[in-house]
Amino acid sequence: MGARKKTTRFARKEHLAGYLFTLPAILGLLVWTIGPIVASLVLSFTDYQVIADTINWIGFDNYITIFTEDLYFKQALVVTLYFAFASTAATLVAALLIALLMNMKIKGQGLWRTLFYLPVLVPAVAANILWMWLFNPEFGLLNGILRFFGLPASMWIYDEASVIPSLILLSIWGCGGAALIFLAGLQEIPKDQLEAVELDGGNAWHQFRFVTIPTISPIIFFNLIMGLIGAFQTFNQAYIMTEGGPNNASLFYVYLIYREAFVHSNMGYASALAWILFLVVSLFTVLIFRWGKGWVFYGGGK
Amino acid sequence: MRSRGWKIIAYCLLLFGAALSLLPFFWMVRSALMTSSEIFQFPPKMLPDHWLWGNFIEIFEVVEFGLYLKNTLFILIPVLIGTVLTSCMCGFGFARLQFPGKNIWFTLIIATMMLPPAVTLIPTFMLWTELGAINTYWPLVFPSFFGGGGFFIFLMRQFFMSIPRELDEAALIDGANYVQIFVFVLLPLVKPALLVVAFFTFTNVWNDFFGPLIYLNDESLFTLALGLLQLQGTYTSDWNLIMAAATVMTLPAILVFFLGQNILLKVLR
Numbered sequence: 001m002g003a004r005k006k007t008t009r010f011a012r013k014e015h016l017a018g019y020l021f022t023l024p025a026i027l028g029l030l031v032w033t034i035g036p037i038v039a040s041l042v043l044s045f046t047d048y049q050v051i052a053d054t055i056n057w058i059g060f061d062n063y064i065t066i067f068t069e070d071l072y073f074k075q076a077l078v079v080t081l082y083f084a085f086a087s088t089a090a091t092l093v094a095a096l097l098i099a100l101l102m103n104m105k106i107k108g109q110g111l112w113r114t115l116f117y118l119p120v121l122v123p124a125v126a127a128n129i130l131w132m133w134l135f136n137p138e139f140g141l142l143n144g145i146l147r148f149f150g151l152p153a154s155m156w157i158y159d160e161a162s163v164i165p166s167l168i169l170l171s172i173w174g175c176g177g178a179a180l181i182f183l184a185g186l187q188e189i190p191k192d193q194l195e196a197v198e199l200d201g202g203n204a205w206h207q208f209r210f211v212t213i214p215t216i217s218p219i220i221f222f223n224l225i226m227g228l229i230g231a232f233q234t235f236n237q238a239y240i241m242t243e244g245g246p247n248n249a250s251l252f253y254v255y256l257i258y259r260e261a262f263v264h265s266n267m268g269y270a271s272a273l274a275w276i277l278f279l280v281v282s283l284f285t286v287l288i289f290r291w292g293k294g295w296v297f298y299g300g301g302k
Numbered sequence: 303m304r305s306r307g308w309k310i311i312a313y314c315l316l317l318f319g320a321a322l323s324l325l326p327f328f329w330m331v332r333s334a335l336m337t338s339s340e341i342f343q344f345p346p347k348m349l350p351d352h353w354l355w356g357n358f359i360e361i362f363e364v365v366e367f368g369l370y371l372k373n374t375l376f377i378l379i380p381v382l383i384g385t386v387l388t389s390c391m392c393g394f395g396f397a398r399l400q401f402p403g404k405n406i407w408f409t410l411i412i413a414t415m416m417l418p419p420a421v422t423l424i425p426t427f428m429l430w431t432e433l434g435a436i437n438t439y440w441p442l443v444f445p446s447f448f449g450g451g452g453f454f455i456f457l458m459r460q461f462f463m464s465i466p467r468e469l470d471e472a473a474l475i476d477g478a479n480y481v482q483i484f485v486f487v488l489l490p491l492v493k494p495a496l497l498v499v500a501f502f503t504f505t506n507v508w509n510d511f512f513g514p515l516i517y518l519n520d521e522s523l524f525t526l527a528l529g530l531l532q533l534q535g536t537y538t539s540d541w542n543l544i545m546a547a548a549t550v551m552t553l554p555a556i557l558v559f560f561l562g563q564n565i566l567l568k569v570l571r
Contacts, residue, residue: 011400013480014399014400014401014480015399015400015401015402016401017395017399017401017479017480017481018395018399018400018401018404019395019401020395021391021392021394021395021399021480021484022391022392022395022396022399022401022404022407024388024391024392024447024448024449025388025392025395025396025407025411025448025449025455026407026411027448028411028445028448028449029407029410029411029414031448032422032426032445032448033414033417033422034410035425036421036422036423036424036425036426036429037417037421037422039425039428040421040422040424040425043424043425097315098316098319101312101315101316101319102316104308104309104312105309106309106312106313106316112316112320114563115320115323115324116319116320116323117559118323118324118327118556119323119326121505121552121555121556121559122552122555123505123508123509123526123527123551123552123555124509124511124527125509125511125527125530125531125551126530126548126551126552129530129531129534129544129548130326130329130330130545130548131326132534133329133330133333133541133544133545134326134329138342138344139341139342139343139344139346139541140346141325141326141329141346144345144346147345173322173323173326176323204308229416229418232418233418233419233420235512236511236512239515240531240534254418254420257420257423261423261424261427262516267424267428270424271424271425274418274420274421274423274424275421277418277420277421278417278418278420278421281416281418282416285416
């Protein structure tokens with residue numbers, strides 16, 4: 001009996017310590033995440049405007065307005081989806097290519113790694129302002145290069161058709177982080193598997209297709225999910241570089257939320273917009289996880 | 303022979319890629335060293351005639367870059383303390399201690415990483431407005447004392463889990479309590495992970511402009527990121543000064559990375 005009492009006392013002490021040590025995170029979850037999620041859902045069914053300072057329950061009105069009347073919503077959704085998928089795909093391909101090259105028993109790997117990682121270190125505001133200057137149609141570096149090769153100049157971020165491709169170029173510039181993650185994965189590939197393909201008469205493409213890709217598929221998947229979720233949150237480029245223009249061609253979804261909430265003070269309406277973003281991101285995450293089941297192999301299985 | 307040819311192609315491609323990666327830096331620095339008329343010459347010049355190092359001093363005189371730097375550090379230091387302290391406390395708790403509901407709490411905390419910040423933004427902003435904390439550093443500093451977010455808690459937990467359990471058990475038998483085990487036995491062993499958390503926290507604060515943008519209106523409270531934005535909005539034709547300021551803001555980030563990169567790469571493996 002005495003022994004049992006002792007263990008429970010020990011266990012109780014451990015439970016208490018456990019709660020005390022994790023209290024900051026648990027409080028943080030309740031105060032900064034769960035509380036605001038509930039509040040934001042409630043707000044999305046109200047007409048709360050900071051200026052009017054009245055708050056009325058209006059049911060689904062915000063959502064109905066968003067889907068039937070708000071042309072900005074449709075534009076922002078299209079722009080964001082276009083950018084998210086195109087920039088994630090382009091960044092992944094560029095990062096994988098760089099990682100494959102760096103993995104070819106190349107000399108000075110530390111130096112290469114640093115060179116490709118440098119752009120990631122440039123603070124967002126500095127990077128965006130720098131690229132505005134590079135994109136400058138008259139005095140920018142990019143048109144300078146195009147002219148040097150006798151190619152036609154571009155309006156870059158100042159033209160409806162080229163603004164999103166320009167911003168994709170900027171995201172490719174920052175692909176060093178993903179490249180490093182790919183490189184770490186490539187270095188884990190067992191050599192004997194690559195040799196086995198060679199013995200069976202396979203070439204470099206077969207090695208890549210049947211060994212490299214399946215082995216690093218969890219990393220491709222990780223970079224894909226993180227890249228997409230990040231791209232859905234794009235805000236800086238719209239705020240700093242384009243102000244959503246020209247002619248709403250770079251009206252990113254989070255920028256629209258920001259504009260409704262902090263420029264027009266429509267907090268209720270902006271909350272409804274934020275909830276739709278939440279649902280869209282969740283939907284795509286679930287779909288990609290389902291799709292991933294077909295091609296992601298964990299632990300070298302299958 | 304065949305693989306040697308491949309290697310030469312690889313080197314060429316890497317060299318080309320690295321050049322593309324570095325070109326914007328070159329353009330930034332060369333513009334920072336030019337006069338305001340030189341940067342608008344057509345066709346654009348590659349290098350300045352006279353290297354105007356004075357531009358780097360001017361940004362501290364024309365705009366209050368020194369003040370912005372001080373303000374940024376004023377936010378950075380408490381955020382570093384809060385994030386490092388609470389993330390390793392929570393990491394220890396979730397990795398080493400048993401308590402009811404542990405897995406549910408941990409799963410929920412990890413799940414928050416998937417949540418778009420836009421969802422919690424508006425109520426959080428309204429809360430700070432209610433508390434009268436607009437135009438103070440409270441909204442930017444205080445939340446970092448709550449574990450520092452799912453990613454850091456996860457990272458610290460992974461680290462604590464990699465340390466053999468016999469260490470705590472031996473200390474428990476010797477009569478140590480959990481605080482003593484945490485501080486004297488385990489904390490010295492997770493130092494590299496603490497440095498990684500500190501590095502990412504530094505870059506987050508240094509980079510952040512959305513938080514300061516919505517919570518700070520008073521220019522005397524601005525951070526470097528807001529200051530740079532302000533400079534770009536006000537001195538629209540002085541791209542040489544804007545580029546000098548962008549260079550100054552980029553250098554510490556690169557420096558901190560160089561100082562910490564060995565630990566960083568080892569830990570993130």
